[in-house]
Amino acid sequence: MSDPVVLLTDFGSGDTYAGALIGACWRVDPTLRVVTATHGVPPGDVLAGAYHLKASALAFPRGSVFCAVVDPGVGSERRVLAVDTGEVRCVAPDNGLLSYLWSEADSTMRRCAAVAVPAGASPTFHGRDVFAPAAARLAAGADLDDIGEPGAPPMLLDVAFARRDDAALLGRVAAVDHFGNAITTVRLADLGGARLTGARWDGGGTDSVVRTYAEIGDGLAVLVGSAGHVEVAARGRPGRCLGGPEAGAAVRVLLA
Amino acid sequence: MSDPVVLLTDFGSGDTYAGALIGACWRVDPTLRVVTATHGVPPGDVLAGAYHLKASALAFPRGSVFCAVVDPGVGSERRVLAVDTGEVRCVAPDNGLLSYLWSEADSTMRRCAAVAVPAGASPTFHGRDVFAPAAARLAAGADLDDIGEPGAPPMLLDVAFARRDDAALLGRVAAVDHFGNAITTVRLADLGGARLTGARWDGGGTDSVVRTYAEIGDGLAVLVGSAGHVEVAARGRPGRCLGGPEAGAAVRVLLA
Amino acid sequence: MSDPVVLLTDFGSGDTYAGALIGACWRVDPTLRVVTATHGVPPGDVLAGAYHLKASALAFPRGSVFCAVVDPGVGSERRVLAVDTGEVRCVAPDNGLLSYLWSEADSTMRRCAAVAVPAGASPTFHGRDVFAPAAARLAAGADLDDIGEPGAPPMLLDVAFARRDDAALLGRVAAVDHFGNAITTVRLADLGGARLTGARWDGGGTDSVVRTYAEIGDGLAVLVGSAGHVEVAARGRPGRCLGGPEAGAAVRVLLA
Missing domain, CATH: 3.40.50.10790 (S-adenosyl-l-methionine hydroxide adenosyltransferase, N-terminal)
Structure with a gap:
């Protein structure tokens, strides 16, 4: 086959x-x-x-x-x-x-x-x-x-790769999924062993860090999604309804 | 295979x-x-x-x-x-x-x-x-x-099953399809041999009962859809444009 | 197989x-x-x-x-x-x-x-x-x-076929695609060897004729799409945002 x-x-x-x-x-x-x-x-x-x-x-x-x-x-x-x-x-x-x-x-x-x-x-x-x-x-x-x-290797998009800035990673929203979760360009591997503590974006932020959607309460939280990217999520409704970041928005992922 | x-x-x-x-x-x-x-x-x-x-x-x-x-x-x-x-x-x-x-x-x-x-x-x-x-x-x-x-059998949703109430069945809209037809939880089998005569919902109703979409005139009608559920339908446009029930709405299916 | x-x-x-x-x-x-x-x-x-x-x-x-x-x-x-x-x-x-x-x-x-x-x-x-x-x-x-x-051959839709009118073909928009390009009923074969020079519709028109989407500048242009139909297109956004024709609209395709 x-x-x-x-x-x-x-x-x-x-x-x-x-x-x-x-x-x-x-x-x-x-x-x-x-x-x-x-x-x-x-x-x-x-x-x-x-x-x-x-x-x-x-x-x-x-x-x-x-x-x-x-x-x-x-x-x-x-x-x-x-x-x-x-x-x-x-x-x-x-x-x-x-x-x-x-x-x-x-x-x-x-x-x-x-x-x-x-x-x-x-x-x-x-x-x-x-x-x-x-x-x-x-x-x-x-x-x-x-x-x-x-031939020469493929061109790479600068914007696809998060940049380290003190105790944070600067990325952006690569995609908003069907459930309204904002998936960022920041990857688990980019954390370099640091611990995720929250995220900030223009007009909003969250310090709630969870492992599963079921653990999210009434607000926004960050978690590492199934492809290894940090995302901003809400439960049972799109994150943007709670002030979450839109597609393309810059996101500052906080580390400790 | x-x-x-x-x-x-x-x-x-x-x-x-x-x-x-x-x-x-x-x-x-x-x-x-x-x-x-x-x-x-x-x-x-x-x-x-x-x-x-x-x-x-x-x-x-x-x-x-x-x-x-x-x-x-x-x-x-x-x-x-x-x-x-x-x-x-x-x-x-x-x-x-x-x-x-x-x-x-x-x-x-x-x-x-x-x-x-x-x-x-x-x-x-x-x-x-x-x-x-x-x-x-x-x-x-x-x-x-x-x-x-x-293991124990699956849990069943109460809301999935219509309830008999005098000469009616009380159900709700389980799904609104791509054509705008409101498919209810009321099934042909629930009728127990009674004849379908119409439907009522909050703010509307119809006494037109048909077999096919082609028989529906300018208004709303009820029919039994291809999976055996009663639905409220219009022809050539979504039923809600004519006051049909929305997803989740309670529907009273009338019998004779 | x-x-x-x-x-x-x-x-x-x-x-x-x-x-x-x-x-x-x-x-x-x-x-x-x-x-x-x-x-x-x-x-x-x-x-x-x-x-x-x-x-x-x-x-x-x-x-x-x-x-x-x-x-x-x-x-x-x-x-x-x-x-x-x-x-x-x-x-x-x-x-x-x-x-x-x-x-x-x-x-x-x-x-x-x-x-x-x-x-x-x-x-x-x-x-x-x-x-x-x-x-x-x-x-x-x-x-x-x-x-x-x-049996007898299929019925054909009159509206599917463009009509010659002096130095133009009169058709309509058969479909607007996902990218917002308005695909008309006018086919390359209908041109009979004439050269495409533009298009007019109720409220708009263009004299820009191109071969590829990449050649379209800031406005609207006509081109022959991948199935051989004339379409009205814009680049990077839906044509209707620039006044292009809607689904069903009559389009006059200009020839020289």
Whole structure:
């Protein structure tokens, strides 16, 4: 059984763009398994996409091939990359979407190749005509070398990485999830062994630190979410209803 | 070919929580088929989830394994259950989500087991680390006894079951569907052979009873929907635009 | 490996109607692959559905079987059709949903059959009880003749086809996509070799014509989208924020 292709895009589910990626994979190999991580990345939001790509990759088996398309620059000169992290593989535009997947991979294992855009690709839909076919070829057994030329590593988004500032980490909200939890760019690994004691943002803050949603009382709390990022959460309603930070907001994570 | 795993959650489709369940199943057995019933149960709405779980189970083949996660109590002490109804199997939190699936099953066939939470499970994401792996094991061939200890039956939600009151049944709106139809907790079987003659709710009512949406005129009507529940519907627009009942509203179903 | 069933509906993803179609296919043949093109066609919008059906069919391999359900007339006397275009097959209500798929197919290859509604089908859910089972039978190897009687061709929506008016084509917005691009009924083929020079609609217009989204500046532009339809687009935000046309609006596409 070949490895699966896992789709992650900002296409939404109201159009047929997302479905077209399945068709495009099957035009390469009709026996491939193609499933969806999400098509709900906010349109053009590369930082949120980078977070969701990492979170998905944590859940899927070794060898899975992600086809990640959050690509506001379709039609411009940005490169198309195929990377192998040693755990998963991914085809994506070189615009920062690979920030976490690449930077958190074992540097002795990771590889990067630049994929050529095929003649005849629609100038408006590289997902269907470039990314999905390349991902399908990897899933069907091709090596990175078979689908592109070894190239410079992916660009990384500065904003994806928290900065240490005294007894705090300065990050921002990478994504607000369906339940209203504000997931920040601050990672457990960034804490360097320090203890989480709270968070501050423009207009609000909390000193409540918990392990599970069930422990949150009536207010806001910080916890480490299931992909290892610090988040600001409330229980039974979106955090913003209680003054929690919005998508993109700067967040100061307090340490002790 | 093994039985499929069918996912039903309140995770939405804008995050990678839903996709992570597929990955988690494939970490148990990469050959499993994993598909989605819905990820659109309103966040934390156990009653709506119970209805959707029953409606889905009606459509899937015998042997299908549901992984149902509407779990506002993740991290608390609620049990994790695996049930076999004789028709389908389901892994779910013990919070009422199994109300219809269990209570409508043949009582001589149904079985219930309590699943242990594995050490190392994320305290915030039992879907990925507890429910999906257990469902995957069932689909891959395990028996209920292999994944848990026989236990007390699931808790049932009182509110899921209509109450007889003279020539009426008192229920409530369990779910409002995508077309705006208000699906109640009142079931065809609850009518006990009586004839449906209308419905009343706070601020409105209708005496129009129809068999199909096409028969509804300009107003509201009641009909028995495709999963056997009485619903209040309009044609070509949401019923609430005409004063129909909202999600959760009490509804008095009139009989003759 | 049998051909896949591809689902395209206006069911949304918040209910279990969409998932029920997978179950219904598997009741015919549990080995079938069933995937989603979209469930996000606006409720009852047959024109948008016709566009999305065509756009999806372009992406999937020859032999794929679409199950297309945008069916405001469920329960009425509209026919249930199964068509074979020579490229793909499709089961759909005879209400105009097949307008593009049928009219753009090779007329020497295309075939149409009328499918009988099985006794016992739910009067409110033909998707589960009529369309999906018929599509599943086609995917499992049945011929059109095995599932219905050869019949009159599908009805076509007048509104789906642009009309020539001097140096312009008069069409309308068939669908507004997730990114806010207004996709019109005007097709590249309708231009008859003329050159696209702009577009006008009630309250607005643009003379900017581009090839890719990346070339769009701060305003609105027209381009030919990935399914060959003229669209009015903006970059990085929905076109309507800049006065672009809404769903259903009449659009005059200018030629030179």
